[in-house]
Amino acid sequence: MTAPWTATVLTIFPEMFPGPLGLSLSGRALTEGVWKLRAVDLRDYAHDRHRSVDDTPFGGGAGMVMRPDVIARAVDDLAAGGMAGPRVYLTPRGARLTQAQVREWAAGPGLLLLCGRYEGVDQRVVEAREFTEISIGDFVLSGGEIAAMAVIDACVRLLPGVVGDAASLEEESFSEGLLEYPHYTRPRVWEGRAVPEVLLSGHHAEIRAWRRRQALEITRRRRPDLLNTLS
Numbered sequence: 001m002t003a004p005w006t007a008t009v010l011t012i013f014p015e016m017f018p019g020p021l022g023l024s025l026s027g028r029a030l031t032e033g034v035w036k037l038r039a040v041d042l043r044d045y046a047h048d049r050h051r052s053v054d055d056t057p058f059g060g061g062a063g064m065v066m067r068p069d070v071i072a073r074a075v076d077d078l079a080a081g082g083m084a085g086p087r088v089y090l091t092p093r094g095a096r097l098t099q100a101q102v103r104e105w106a107a108g109p110g111l112l113l114l115c116g117r118y119e120g121v122d123q124r125v126v127e128a129r130e131f132t133e134i135s136i137g138d139f140v141l142s143g144g145e146i147a148a149m150a151v152i153d154a155c156v157r158l159l160p161g162v163v164g165d166a167a168s169l170e171e172e173s174f175s176e177g178l179l180e181y182p183h184y185t186r187p188r189v190w191e192g193r194a195v196p197e198v199l200l201s202g203h204h205a206e207i208r209a210w211r212r213r214q215a216l217e218i219t220r221r222r223r224p225d226l227l228n229t230l231s
Helices: 024-031 068-080 099-106 123-128 145-156 204-222
Strands: 005-011 035-041 087-096 110-115 132-135
Touching: 005 068, 005 145, 024 035, 024 145, 068 110, 068 123, 087 145, 099 145, 110 145
Parallel strands: 005 035, 005 110, 087 110, 087 132
Antiparallel strands: none
């Protein structure tokens, strides 16, 4: 039997999980065993009586830095236990997460996600334990836990059987390098705003063409950088 896709999270706040991941589609899939979640407390790998995971930065400066030895002990222990999959460090300085990357991770055995706190993580352990640095956007959070949840949710919803209508995944934003077209439902007229007539026509080819034009126009106005990646 194939092991379920597994998200392992290294954090000093394991109690934050599953959080929203325990609800809706991801929560149901978690209960059904489609995927597994393991939140590992980094303080369990600290060797002092205060369970310290951070220390002052060399070179001076504000804040504290997460220690490489503590993180390495956690990673090595998990690896010895058979944990597989890419290692990801969530940080604003990382490469921007893409849907293509999410699809690649969702097709694998799972992820090890390192949640930084304070001023970040000692760079030596990032390099020595071969973490990929990933950012979910050009902004700063208090820690990597919320970013890890976003990554996990993005992957889990791509697992077989999680989303009821698999076809809906094919038309989402970024699935073809474009932002998604707008959606409409009942009532046909709301506050004087009518649903576009083409969507009521029943002509599926015309509807597909309209949606494609809308996706291209919205992408051109909001994310023209995406158009540069289209062949």
